[in-house]
Amino acid sequence: METNLLSVIIFAPLAGAAINWFVGRRVRDERFIGLVACGSIAISTVVAFYLAFNSHGALRGEEPLLDHIWTWLDVGTLRADFALAMDRLSGTYALFVTFVGLLIHIFAIGYMHGEAGFYRFFSYLNLFMFAMLTLVLANNFVLMFVGWEGVGLCSYLLIGYYFDRKEAGDAAKKAFITNRIGDWGFILGVMLTFFITGSVSFFANPAAGEAATTALSFFQSRPVEPFTFGAIFAGGATTVAMLLFIGAAGKSAQIPLYVWLPDAMAGPTPVSALIHAATMVTAGVYMIVRCSEIFVHAPTAMFVVAIIGAATALFAATIGLAQNDIKKVLAYSTVSQLGYMFLACGVGAFVAAIFHVITHAFFKALLFLGSGSVIHGMHHEQDMRRMGNLRKYMPVTFVTMFIGWLAISGIPIFAGFFSKDEILWKAWSAAGIGSASKILWIVGAITALLTAIYMTRMMVMTFWGSERFDKAHHHPHESPKLMTVPLIVLAILSTIGGFIGVPYAMSSLVTEKNINVIEHTLEPVIAHTDHTDLHSHDEIVAERLLAGGSIAIAVIGIGIGWTVFKKRPTLAMPRILENKYYVDEIYDATLIRPILVGSREGLWKIFDIGVIDGLLHGIGQSVTELGRLGRYLQAGFVRAYAAIILIGALILIGLFAFLGFPRG
Amino acid sequence: MEPQLSWYLALSAVLFTIGVTGVIIKRNIIAMFMCIELMLNAVNLTFVAFSSFFQDVTGQLFVFIVMTVAAAEAAVGLGIIIAIFRNRETLDVDEASILKL
Numbered sequence: 001m002e003t004n005l006l007s008v009i010i011f012a013p014l015a016g017a018a019i020n021w022f023v024g025r026r027v028r029d030e031r032f033i034g035l036v037a038c039g040s041i042a043i044s045t046v047v048a049f050y051l052a053f054n055s056h057g058a059l060r061g062e063e064p065l066l067d068h069i070w071t072w073l074d075v076g077t078l079r080a081d082f083a084l085a086m087d088r089l090s091g092t093y094a095l096f097v098t099f100v101g102l103l104i105h106i107f108a109i110g111y112m113h114g115e116a117g118f119y120r121f122f123s124y125l126n127l128f129m130f131a132m133l134t135l136v137l138a139n140n141f142v143l144m145f146v147g148w149e150g151v152g153l154c155s156y157l158l159i160g161y162y163f164d165r166k167e168a169g170d171a172a173k174k175a176f177i178t179n180r181i182g183d184w185g186f187i188l189g190v191m192l193t194f195f196i197t198g199s200v201s202f203f204a205n206p207a208a209g210e211a212a213t214t215a216l217s218f219f220q221s222r223p224v225e226p227f228t229f230g231a232i233f234a235g236g237a238t239t240v241a242m243l244l245f246i247g248a249a250g251k252s253a254q255i256p257l258y259v260w261l262p263d264a265m266a267g268p269t270p271v272s273a274l275i276h277a278a279t280m281v282t283a284g285v286y287m288i289v290r291c292s293e294i295f296v297h298a299p300t301a302m303f304v305v306a307i308i309g310a311a312t313a314l315f316a317a318t319i320g321l322a323q324n325d326i327k328k329v330l331a332y333s334t335v336s337q338l339g340y341m342f343l344a345c346g347v348g349a350f351v352a353a354i355f356h357v358i359t360h361a362f363f364k365a366l367l368f369l370g371s372g373s374v375i376h377g378m379h380h381e382q383d384m385r386r387m388g389n390l391r392k393y394m395p396v397t398f399v400t401m402f403i404g405w406l407a408i409s410g411i412p413i414f415a416g417f418f419s420k421d422e423i424l425w426k427a428w429s430a431a432g433i434g435s436a437s438k439i440l441w442i443v444g445a446i447t448a449l450l451t452a453i454y455m456t457r458m459m460v461m462t463f464w465g466s467e468r469f470d471k472a473h474h475h476p477h478e479s480p481k482l483m484t485v486p487l488i489v490l491a492i493l494s495t496i497g498g499f500i501g502v503p504y505a506m507s508s509l510v511t512e513k514n515i516n517v518i519e520h521t522l523e524p525v526i527a528h529t530d531h532t533d534l535h536s537h538d539e540i541v542a543e544r545l546l547a548g549g550s551i552a553i554a555v556i557g558i559g560i561g562w563t564v565f566k567k568r569p570t571l572a573m574p575r576i577l578e579n580k581y582y583v584d585e586i587y588d589a590t591l592i593r594p595i596l597v598g599s600r601e602g603l604w605k606i607f608d609i610g611v612i613d614g615l616l617h618g619i620g621q622s623v624t625e626l627g628r629l630g631r632y633l634q635a636g637f638v639r640a641y642a643a644i645i646l647i648g649a650l651i652l653i654g655l656f657a658f659l660g661f662p663r664g
Numbered sequence: 665m666e667p668q669l670s671w672y673l674a675l676s677a678v679l680f681t682i683g684v685t686g687v688i689i690k691r692n693i694i695a696m697f698m699c700i701e702l703m704l705n706a707v708n709l710t711f712v713a714f715s716s717f718f719q720d721v722t723g724q725l726f727v728f729i730v731m732t733v734a735a736a737e738a739a740v741g742l743g744i745i746i747a748i749f750r751n752r753e754t755l756d757v758d759e760a761s762i763l764k765l
Contacts, residue, residue, distance in 0.1 A: 637757070638696075
C-alpha cells in the first residue's frame with residue numbers, strides 16, 4: 001500500500017536539523033532549540049505509531065506500506081529509488097527508534113544545558129535520527145547504505161562533539177575509520193547481491209515500475225547452500241552473507257571491529273545512549289534480520305555469525321568486569337549484549353535478536369542516561385573509584401538505574417530476562433550445528449553470569465559504600481525533571497517491556513493463550529531455518545529448566561558481585577582485563593604503526609616526494625631550460641632577425657634547388 | 665640587340681641582393697626602410713618582365729597590388745619610425761633592442 005505519510009517520519013527530523021542549524025545558531029535560545037529538536041522527533045514518533053497501528057497499519061497487515069518518493073538511480077538494469085517501506089520489521093524498529101530517541105532528546109536538553117554548542121548538538125542529533133530512520137525504512141540496499149553512512153557520519157560528528165579535546169577527535173576518527181572497513185564489506189555484499197539477483201530492492205513496488213523479483217525474494221526459491229568452508233568463497237548466498245556480516249560487524253562493534261565503540265564514549269552521554277547503545281549499533285542486527293532470507297540459505301555464514309557473536313559477548317563481558325570509568329563499563333556491556341544479538345541471528349533466532357534489540361534499547365538507554373545523570377550530578381566525574389553512596393544524593397537516578405541493573409542482569413519480570421533467556425534457549429536448541437549449540441549456550445551462560453557481576457560492581461561502586469569523592473568540592477545533586485522523567489519512563493519500559501515476548505513455555509504456566517506478541521508480529525516477515533519450533537512437551541520442559549538456570553545464574557552473579565565488591569568496591573582487577581587484553585596496543589603495533597610508517601617513509605617520502613613531485617618538478621625544470629635556450633634567439637636586434645629570415649630563405653631555396661619542387 | 669628576359673631578371677636579382685644586404689648591414693632605420701622598398705621594387709620588376717614575356721596581364725596586376733601595399737606599409741613604417749625617434753632621439757636600430765618603447 002502506498003502512503004506518503006511515511007516520508008514525514010524521516011523528513012521531520014531533517015527539517016528539525018536544518019532549522020536548528022540555520023535558525024538555532026542565531027537564536028541561541030535553549031528553549032527554542034530544544035523545542036524544535038524534540039518537536040520534530042515527536043512528529044516522527046506520532047506518525048510512526050499511527051502508521052504502525054491504524055486499522056491497516058504496518059504491524060497489523062501483511063503487506064508493507066510503501067512510499068516511492070522519487071526515482072533515484074535508473075541505469076541499465078539497476079533500479080534504486082528513494083523509496084521507503086514499512087513492514088512489520090522496519091515498523092517495529094521505527095517505533096522504538098523514534099520513541100527512545102524522543103526520550104533521549106528530552107533528557108539531552110537537561111544534560112546539555114549551558115553548552116556553547118547547544119544548537120550544533122541538537123542539529124547533529126536530529127540529523128542522526130533522519131539517517132537512522134532512512135536506514136531502517138529504506139526499501140533497497142542502496143538507500144539503506146545512504147542511511148548507513150549517514151548514521152556513521154553523525155556518529156563521527158557527535159563523538160567528536162568536544163572537538164577541542166584530543167581524545168574526542170581521535171575517538172571520532174577511530175570510529176569512522178573502523179566503520180569504513182565494515183562499509184567496504186557491506187557495499188561489496190550489495191554489489192554481489194545485485195550481480196546475483198539483478199535487484200537491490202527489498203519489496204517490489206510494481207506501481208513505481210520495479211521488477212517483481214527483489215533481492216530477497218530471489219533467494220527464496222534457491223536451495224540452501226552446503227555447510228562447508230568453501231561455500232564462503234563460492235560467490236553465492238554464503239559469500240553475500242559473509243560480506244554483509246562484515247558490514248554488520250563494523251557497525252555493531254563485533255570482533256574484530258569492536259574497538260571503536262568503547263572509545264566512542266568520549267561523546268556526550270546522551271549520544272552514547274542514543275547512538276552507541278540503543279539505535280545505531282543495532283543497525284547491523286537489523287540488516288542481518290532484514291536479509292534473513294539470504295542468511296538462512298547460507299548455513300556457514302550463520303555459523304560464523306553465531307561464533308563471532310558468542311565470542312564478542314564473552315570477550316567484552318570480561319573486559320567490562322575491570323573498567324573503572326562508568327561509561328566504559330556500559331560500553332563494553334553494550335558490545336557484549338550486541339554479541340548476544342548476533343548469537344541469536346547466527347542460530348536462526350531472528351525474532352529473539354530483534355526482541356533483545358528492543359529490550360536492550362530500553363534498559364541500556366536507561367543505564368546510559370542514568371550514568372549521564374550521575375556524571376551530571378558529579379560535575380563531570382566519570383571514574384567510579386571517586387564515587388560511592390550516591391543513592392543518598394540521587395534517589396530517582398538510583399531507583400531507575402536499579403531497575404536497569406535488574407533488567408540487564410536477567411532477573412525475572414524485568415525486560416532483559418525474557419529476551420536473554422530466549423536467546424540462550426534458542427542457542428541451546430539450535431539445529432544443524434551439532435554439539436556446537438551446547439558450547440554456544442555455555443558461552444552465553446557464562447556471559448550472563450559475568451554481566452550480572454560487572455553490573456553489580458558498577459552499581460555498588462556508584463551507589464553504595466563510602467563517599468570517595470572530595471566532599472569539599474563535590475556536592476552531588478539530583479538532576480532536573482527534564483532528565484529524571486525520561487529515566488522514569490525508560491525504567492517503566494525496562495520493567496514491563498519484556499512482556500511483549502513471553503515465551504509459550506512460560507505463559508502456558510498461567511494461560512493457554514500464546515501471548516508472545518513480538519513473535520506473532522515478526523514471524524511472517526522473517527525467513528525460517530528448518531529448525532522445528534513445535535511446542536512439544538519435552539521442549540517446554542527443557543525450556544523451563546533452562547529458564548530456571550538463567551534465573552539462578554543471574555542471582556548467583558549478583559550475589560558474587562555483591563559479596564566481593566560491597567566491602568571492597570575499589571578492589572584491583574586483573575591488569576590484563578583493565579587494559580582490555582591490550583587489543584588496542586596490538587592493533588597499534590600490527591596495523592596502525594606499519595601503515596603509518598609505510599605511509600610516511602614509503603608513500604610520502606619515496607612515492608610522493610620522489611615520483612610525483614619529481615615528475616612535476618622535472619617537467620617545470622625542462623621547460624625552464626628550453627626557454628633559456630630559446631631566449632638567445634630573441635635578443636631584440638632587428639638586423640639579427642633579418643639575417644635569420646635570410647638564412648631561412650636561403651636554406652629553403654637551396655633545398656628547392658637541390659631537390660626540385662615537390663609535385664603533387 | 666633586343667633586351668632578353670634574363671637581363672631583367674639579373675637586374676632584379678642584383679637590386680634584391682642590394683636590398684637584403686642593406687637591411688642586414690645598415691643600422692639606420694630610414695636606410696633599412698629604403699632597402700626594403702628596393703627589394704619590393706626588385707620583385708615588381710620580375711613581375712613586369714614575366715608579364716611581358718608570357719604576354720599575360722596578371723603580372724601587371726600584381727605589381728599594382730604590391731605598390732598599394734608598399735604605400736600603406738610606408739605610411740605605417742614611417743609612423744613607427746617617428747614614434748621611436750621621439751622616444752630615443754636616435755634612429756639606430758640596435759639601440760631599440762629591448763622589445764618595448
